[in-house]
Amino acid sequence: MTFIILIKPRNCLIEPKTEKMKSSLYLGQVAKIKVFIHWTFLLLIGYIVYSGVSAGQTLEEICWHILFILTIFFCIVLHEFGHALMGRRFGFKTKDIILLPIGGVARFEKLPEKPQQEFLVAIAGPMVNFAIALILYVTTSSDLADIMNQRPVNLVNAESFLTLLWMVNLTLGVFNLIPAFPMDGGRIFRAFLSIFQPREKATKIAAAVGFLVAIAFIFMGLFYNPFLIIMGAFIILAASSESNMVSTQALLEGHTAGEIVMRSFATLDQNLTIAEASEAILDGQASNFTITTDADRIIGTLKREQVIQALANSESHKKPVTSIMDPVNQTITADTPLKDLYTNELIRTNTMIPVTYQGMVIGVINFENIMEFLAIKQATPLWKNLLQKNRST
Numbered sequence: 001m002t003f004i005i006l007i008k009p010r011n012c013l014i015e016p017k018t019e020k021m022k023s024s025l026y027l028g029q030v031a032k033i034k035v036f037i038h039w040t041f042l043l044l045i046g047y048i049v050y051s052g053v054s055a056g057q058t059l060e061e062i063c064w065h066i067l068f069i070l071t072i073f074f075c076i077v078l079h080e081f082g083h084a085l086m087g088r089r090f091g092f093k094t095k096d097i098i099l100l101p102i103g104g105v106a107r108f109e110k111l112p113e114k115p116q117q118e119f120l121v122a123i124a125g126p127m128v129n130f131a132i133a134l135i136l137y138v139t140t141s142s143d144l145a146d147i148m149n150q151r152p153v154n155l156v157n158a159e160s161f162l163t164l165l166w167m168v169n170l171t172l173g174v175f176n177l178i179p180a181f182p183m184d185g186g187r188i189f190r191a192f193l194s195i196f197q198p199r200e201k202a203t204k205i206a207a208a209v210g211f212l213v214a215i216a217f218i219f220m221g222l223f224y225n226p227f228l229i230i231m232g233a234f235i236i237l238a239a240s241s242e243s244n245m246v247s248t249q250a251l252l253e254g255h256t257a258g259e260i261v262m263r264s265f266a267t268l269d270q271n272l273t274i275a276e277a278s279e280a281i282l283d284g285q286a287s288n289f290t291i292t293t294d295a296d297r298i299i300g301t302l303k304r305e306q307v308i309q310a311l312a313n314s315e316s317h318k319k320p321v322t323s324i325m326d327p328v329n330q331t332i333t334a335d336t337p338l339k340d341l342y343t344n345e346l347i348r349t350n351t352m353i354p355v356t357y358q359g360m361v362i363g364v365i366n367f368e369n370i371m372e373f374l375a376i377k378q379a380t381p382l383w384k385n386l387l388q389k390n391r392s393t
């Protein structure tokens, strides 16, 4: 099974630990896309060895099985590259590809919303498996019927290797077309639905169908293959996470950075020392500051924690705050859609970003602002009316 997923931006509480990839081994980089393998992959190899030994297989047979699994995963990497490279054609970047025991995941920074693009990005993966299957089918000479008749069935060896591999690729292609959102088939299904429905509703329907399929997987897994249980659980988690994300995007739709800009915020003069900055922290409630020049230009941002950390070193007390601030290199314009900002790396990595209107800084914005906006909007069903009233007055 393979997946395309969206990297979830952090919310105020949870740091994106998954993005550090500590639990995964870096395999290499192809076409500027990093490929990782998750440590739990070792469990899969362990499972093959264990089941081989308990079935009385020889060392040679077990090695053939391991080689076979590794080759399948190589095909899965190619499948993910199918998604990634098709995505790139439309300008959507893939951050990385991770191999898990249940399959591969291509993590996109942003996913296509146009039904046609979403369809092409989703179908590109299974098409890679169909292409591999076709090439192997044409080039291998051994007969599938002979291999299916051998005992035990699916025994991997030099003769059966390529024939079984084309079968697996065919199966992978077909399996991924099952409409269990966010599996490829589910994305194709959503792309189809979003021709007639708003994207949010299309996602809800696709996720609901995906949920039913996932339950069926879990149920079948109890009797046949325990991997199906893990897959089912993964589908449910990934589907609900993406469904929430789409709902969030729908809430942000039509709103801009200018609507949530913080016009009053704490500033520190660039000439202050770190010791003086600590007094400012004690004076007020602010935990984030902008560093400004004498001409009120914002040149950096500073968190309370950075000041406290610097105070631990007695030598740095007299140093200027500019020595520990995060310099501000970019600004955003007031008309930037909140929807784009929510998934933007810039707002995730910066304490605060100045917002400009017609070239003038009108305030600052940070990720917490967006989260607050969402909380308020969710709690206010009549939001639109309220906002319009406030604006007209």
Ligand SMILES: [Zn+2]
Pocket (backbone or CB within 6 Å): 002, 003, 004, 079, 080, 083, 125, 126, 176, 184
């Ligand atoms: Zn796929």
